[in-house]
Amino acid sequence: MVKAVVLGAAGGIGQPLALLLKTNPRVTELGLFDIVNTPGVAADLSHIATPAKVEGYLPPDDGLAKTLTGADIVVIPAGVPRKPGVHDLFKINAGIVHDLAVGIATTAPKAFVLVISNPVNSTVPIVAEVFKKHGVFNPKRLFGVTTLDVVRASTFVAEIIGDLSKSPNVVVPVVGGHSGVTIVPLLSQSSHPLPSSFASEKLEALTTRIQFGGDEVVKAKDGAGSATLSMAYAGAEFAAKVIDALAGKKGLVAPSYVHLDADKEGAAVLKKEIGKELDYFSTNVEIGPNGVERIIPLGKLTEYEKGLIAAAVPELTTNIEKVSCYQRPR
Ligand SMILES: NC(=O)c1ccc[n+]([C@@H]2O[C@H](COP(=O)([O-])OP(=O)(O)OC[C@H]3O[C@@H](n4cnc5c(N)ncnc54)[C@H](O)[C@@H]3O)[C@@H](O)[C@H]2O)c1
Structure with a gap:
């Protein structure tokens, strides 16, 4: 039984990543969270005949906590990518990753956390600092995806x-x-x-x-x-x-x-x-x-x-x- 969670699941990376996780036969539950569109992405994926039961949540009504409850592995592709007009990814993504890390620290502190959001060299330390503040940092369970x-x-x-x-x-x-x-x-x-x-x-x-x-x-x-x-x-x-x-x-x-x-x-x-x-x-x-x-x-x-x-x-x-x-x- 493995519950995988994608935070930023409606995005350019999030959607195909959620699809690939849905096709992983070991995944039995797939939780999808984003600030937009996750119910639709979840409904779409839920029609694929693989073991994972899919649920999609938005921020209202404790959506992040509901997504993270029972998570074994959390993958984070939330945030802005490089594009014209976006010059400092750290400025925007540090805040997004920080807040998601608070959610993980409080609801799924033992999950394996895989950070995709850029700049990975800095977003991984952001997650670590949040976990340290919450007394749940375990360096063995935090991974920057390279x-x-x-x-x-x-x-x-x-x-x-x-x-x-x-x-x-x-x-x-x-x-x-x-x-x-x-x-x-x-x-x-x-x-x-x-x-x-x-x-x-x-x-x-x-x-x-x-x-x-x-x-x-x-x-x-x-x-x-x-x-x-x-x-x-x-x-x-x-x-x-x-x-x-x-x-x-x-x-x-x-x-x-x-x-x-x-x-x-x-x-x-x-x-x-x-x-x-x-x-x-x-x-x-x-x-x-x-x-x-x-x-x-x-x-x-x-x-x-x-x-x-x-x-x-x-x-x-x-x-x-x-x-x-x-x-x-x-
Ligand atoms: N590690 C790597 O090798 C690698 C490679 C490519 C891109 N990236 C990074 O991955 C990130 C995502 O890229 P993308 O192309 O999917 O971008 P995208 O804009 O297509 O998708 C990002 C998603 O994050 C969501 N989001 C924003 N704020 C959020 C929040 N507070 N909570 C939950 N979801 C939130 C957005 O609604 C959107 O759906 C970027 O930071 C990008 O630079 C990393």
């Missing part, structure tokens, strides 16, 4: 190898954070190595493409928003791993942006590798029934990748420190 970076990197590498049919099996670890230069693809650790003829300038171009892959979608959508379908796919893939882990499946590993207290021993090695006492970092984590079991260090890096990490750390530090002076506007 899977889209892995999905993109893996797809681009499969394209280069020249066989997209291999793409489901290609895995490229992507570490650091989830915006621009904080996104660090470890192409040297790709499960399917790049051809030896792949020159260094091509490697740099591929790295930049992975770091700024979101821009390709924003540009092509021409004012209509950012990645929604690929993000829903990536979010559902990560959520499925967490749900499998809850069900007792072992050895599940995926990169995620986590608080490094989730595994102090693993984090100590990681911090030496990155050369800085950061509180949050995205790296491969092993997920089990209690959440993060193990933070997996970066391992052997090339000089080029070490340079990327060095460039990512100051930006990541700024993104994290920004949250310490955040006050929810009244």
